[in-house]
Amino acid sequence: MKRTTQCDARDTQYAIRSMQYAVHAADHSSSCAPTSVRILGVRVDALTYADLLAQIADFISAGTPHQIATVNPEFVMEAQRNPAFRELLERADLCLADGIGLLWAARRQGGRLPERVTGSDGVPRIAERAAEAGWRLYLLGAAPGVAEQTAEILTGRYPGLQVVGAYAGSPADADTPEIIARIRAARPDILCVAYGAPAQDLWIARHGEAVGVPVMIGVGGAFDHITGVRRRAPGWVQRLNLEWLFRLITQPWRWRRQLALPRFVWAVMWEKRY
Numbered sequence: 697m698k699r700t701t702q703c704d705a706r707d708t709q710y711a712i713r714s715m716q717y718a719v720h721a722a723d724h725s726s727s728c729a730p731t732s733v734r735i736l737g738v739r740v741d742a743l744t745y746a747d748l749l750a751q752i753a754d755f756i757s758a759g760t761p762h763q764i765a766t767v768n769p770e771f772v773m774e775a776q777r778n779p780a781f782r783e784l785l786e787r788a789d790l791c792l793a794d795g796i797g798l799l800w801a802a803r804r805q806g807g808r809l810p811e812r813v814t815g816s817d818g819v820p821r822i823a824e825r826a827a828e829a830g831w832r833l834y835l836l837g838a839a840p841g842v843a844e845q846t847a848e849i850l851t852g853r854y855p856g857l858q859v860v861g862a863y864a865g866s867p868a869d870a871d872t873p874e875i876i877a878r879i880r881a882a883r884p885d886i887l888c889v890a891y892g893a894p895a896q897d898l899w900i901a902r903h904g905e906a907v908g909v910p911v912m913i914g915v916g917g918a919f920d921h922i923t924g925v926r927r928r929a930p931g932w933v934q935r936l937n938l939e940w941l942f943r944l945i946t947q948p949w950r951w952r953r954q955l956a957l958p959r960f961v962w963a964v965m966w967e968k969r970y
């Protein structure tokens with residue numbers, strides 16, 4: 697009888713621990729390793745903005761350097777011909793689906809990416825959460841003065857936000873030691889790098905360990921869009937999935953780079969590897 701009682705007590709304790717574990721697991725379900733799809737060999741993680749913020753919180757808690765890439769069809773095509781870039785994306789902690797073409801490609805092969813998660817919309821969302829959570833932001837890149845102006849806009853919009861550094865610098869090797877010193881001195885939790893792809897992502901992959909920031913994300917033209925230095929496609933154009941066309945019309949000098957888009961569509965349709 698006594699033994700049975702001890703067993704019952706142990707069973708009860710075990711059941712309580714199991715329930716506690718289940719609740720803990722459910723609490724963290726959004727920040728567990730995401731599922732992903734492969735598009736022309738490149739991993740793209742199936743995440744929403746809410747998932748991204750949960751992952752960022754986990755990376756900051758872990759404290760070790762993490763790299764996030766905002767992948768679009770141009771990235772995928774660059775990865776076909778640039779092994780260093782392909783390797784970097786493979787090793788990145790998160791590959792976000794920044795580009796409607798990726799959602800289309802995933803659907804075509806029976807997979808699913810829940811939504812576009814872009815650098816330009818991601819930076820304000822990260823800043824908003826950073827203001828609540830006390831995360832420290834560093835803005836690196838874009839033309840001189842643009843990162844500082846971005847910092848002003850974001851701190852005005854999200855009271856309490858700590859932007860601990862804003863600096864243009866450049867991805868050139870000669871500038872790297874000074875940039876690393878500035879970032880290390882500022883001790884940010886999140887580093888947004890706006891040098892365009894693939895330069896920004898290669899910079900993070902090369903120097904991420906040295907700067908030692910828990911979250912490092914390549915954000916392309918995000919600072920230009922936030923400040924209005926460059927106009928982003930209006931919402932209705934984005935909803936029609938025509939942001940790429942808006943870019944081609946407003947930045948015609950990008951036509952050569954944007955040739956990656958038809959090549960991407962062709963490659964996905966024919967599963968052709970470059």
Ligand code: UDP
Pocket residue numbers: 837838839864866867890891892893895915916917918919920
């Ligand atoms: N940029 C920079 N230094 C460089 C090259 C680019 O600061 O050596 C900045 C440029 O000013 C812009 C951003 O990187 O703010 C790239 O924007 P783009 O829209 O071309 O990026 P994408 O997302 O298309 O790669």
